[in-house]
Amino acid sequence: MNAGLSDIDIGVRSIAERARAASRAVVAAPAGARSLALKGIARALRSRAGELIAANALDLERAAAAGLDQPMVDRLRIDQRAVDRMIEGVLQVDTLPDPVGEITELRTLPSGIQVGRMRVPLGVIGIIYESRPNVTVDAAVLCLKSGNACILRGGSESIESNRAIADAIAEGVDGTGIPSDAIQLIATTDRAAVGALLRQDGLVDVIIPRGGKGLIERIVRESTIPVIKHLDGVCHVFIDVSADAAMAVNIAINSKTEKYAVCNAMETLLVHRARAGELLPELARRFAAAGVELRGCESSRCIVPAMKIATEEDWSAEYLGPILAVRVVDDLGAAIGHINRYGSQHTDCIVTNDLAASRRFVTEVDSASVMVNASTQFADGFEYGLGAEIGISTNKLHARGPVGLEGLTTRKFVVYGQGEVRKR
């Protein structure tokens, strides 16, 4: 029967089959069961904090022995404060409105049937992530809140922490009407398990990777299951001819420097030619003070000769660090053209006081988030009021931009009749 399948394949398939069955059970569970389970998870995390921290110490030891650098080790660490934050996150998700079951657009059609759309869970979600063990809790509770079963596959550096968290989750869910198979951890560190998970189409409905570009590219390449992903965040700020000078400088500085290693950080600054002479020297001073290296086009360097020369590669670079590409553009159309050509359809902003320009920018820039007069660093599920975020998507189909609970659901048609039949 299983010719050609490794033990890992068989194990992952069994996990996926149990997840599929559990996803049906979650949908069929009594109202309130998911909330009970979330509260149970919070309680179990609290009572098992000592075990979590002890398990995490093993990961930290191993990381130190393996010579992981300090930022990596810090991201791994779970102390009492980290456990408290996890618990707070779980309880906060519990308070969000239930995204499942809503029926909208219910209309009576000429045939007599009523047709509406019902929001339902996606089913089974595979989460593949690196490093931070808190993702184990965050992802599990978002999937559960939205009525999905999930299969979690964390990084090998945090395997002990992840196992301890998974044990706590299982304890918390027990007796609430939610089956423990609704949240499963792939507890082996064998990398083949990722490949096996990516082939469970028919049992797993969507894969959500969280991690570096290398991980995400591998997953997109190998997966036969749809992937909700974002690859690049090459975000732009365009300072239009009518921009308020102080606002433009503030937004540019914040979009770049509030945090560097985030996908919503600005990577290229575009400045309208009519404002470049006035604004670039001030911007250059501010960025220099913040320690940001500027790489400019020829026109920019005429105004600020200290800038390095930008090459063609700089226009599509995601630095994730204190480097910024700078380009002077002739007009709004050139700015939109640059963004649609070199950008990554993630988050782009115009600073302007011209209503027509703002409307054109919002209409024509083909990105998941298009902003007027606000820092690109706002592109985030919490800042957008989604209540939670499982990731940011640069896909066009399904979820686009920050993905909250709604992105973990889909809609089916519901039809109510009184015996109507179709006559063609």
Place this chain on the structure above:
Amino acid sequence: MNAGLSDIDIGVRSIAERARAASRAVVAAPAGARSLALKGIARALRSRAGELIAANALDLERAAAAGLDQPMVDRLRIDQRAVDRMIEGVLQVDTLPDPVGEITELRTLPSGIQVGRMRVPLGVIGIIYESRPNVTVDAAVLCLKSGNACILRGGSESIESNRAIADAIAEGVDGTGIPSDAIQLIATTDRAAVGALLRQDGLVDVIIPRGGKGLIERIVRESTIPVIKHLDGVCHVFIDVSADAAMAVNIAINSKTEKYAVCNAMETLLVHRARAGELLPELARRFAAAGVELRGCESSRCIVPAMKIATEEDWSAEYLGPILAVRVVDDLGAAIGHINRYGSQHTDCIVTNDLAASRRFVTEVDSASVMVNASTQFADGFEYGLGAEIGISTNKLHARGPVGLEGLTTRKFVVYGQGEVRKR
């Protein structure tokens, strides 16, 4: 530069690049341009009806010479009535509400930014279809109405008709502000062109195949672009214990026999054990009169011994013809379990007068359309009031069920600020 690329690859890439540029132009076009183009297409189809019918005659001749069977030839045929129907379809799409540009859920968040969601075109849509040349018009106008550019690839049997239709579309669009590259036909019959189109990710946003299962399976396998598809329509009707007898029989008969070769036809009938003795003989008589062969489970055959024996394969068979699988089930839970296990998540119906049963069925059956007391043959974009239909999707992500104009769009976030910056 183009080492390893065939002429076909280069040609298709060039079409895709022009489509991408045209998709930007459609979004940037003045309000009303798309409507002008639709009216222009209707006008050109009317004035070129003679050329269309003449071109179609060449396809019909070739089909006859190649020995295509009569139903295939009939599906190919364009006469004056067919042209009139095409024109009517174009004008009807023109009257539908514009799905693009709507901004919803605009809220002011605690930071002061306003965040909303704007409905926008997907971008470039590749349509791959067989046989019926009217798809060339239908698909083109739905894509244009929703602000997309499209690349059309029809079957080789209808190449002359498709070229003539494409010429008429180009004439109709001319001078309206919509670039002619917004609707392009791949005019070669070389099959390699399909493969080349399926690799244009980055330029083509989604592929929609219309045709037989073989075509769709090939496309799903080869495409590196997301595919909106449906593979199977294994639809069920479940007659619950509380069903009205006459309604149950009517719905079962209509769901199967109104049309056989459609994806929303019933393929398996499930009957509650408590009603089987009463209803199966009557159903068997009615189906026999309609010429439908029944294949039953053991319990069914105890009641109607004339039924053939259903095998395990019958439960997942899509007959698309006058054959029906019949199974007696113990209760509602068993019916839901059967449907979720053997069905294709397309369209499934319960006939019941029990409110709790209908609610449970609607909640737990994991299909694109879930119906209560209505024929499965209603699963259709027009019957659902979508105004149009480009296909039916059994995907869970993005569009699910009948896909109308909304399924050809996506939503981006729009953010309006007054200079807000983020403080973490």
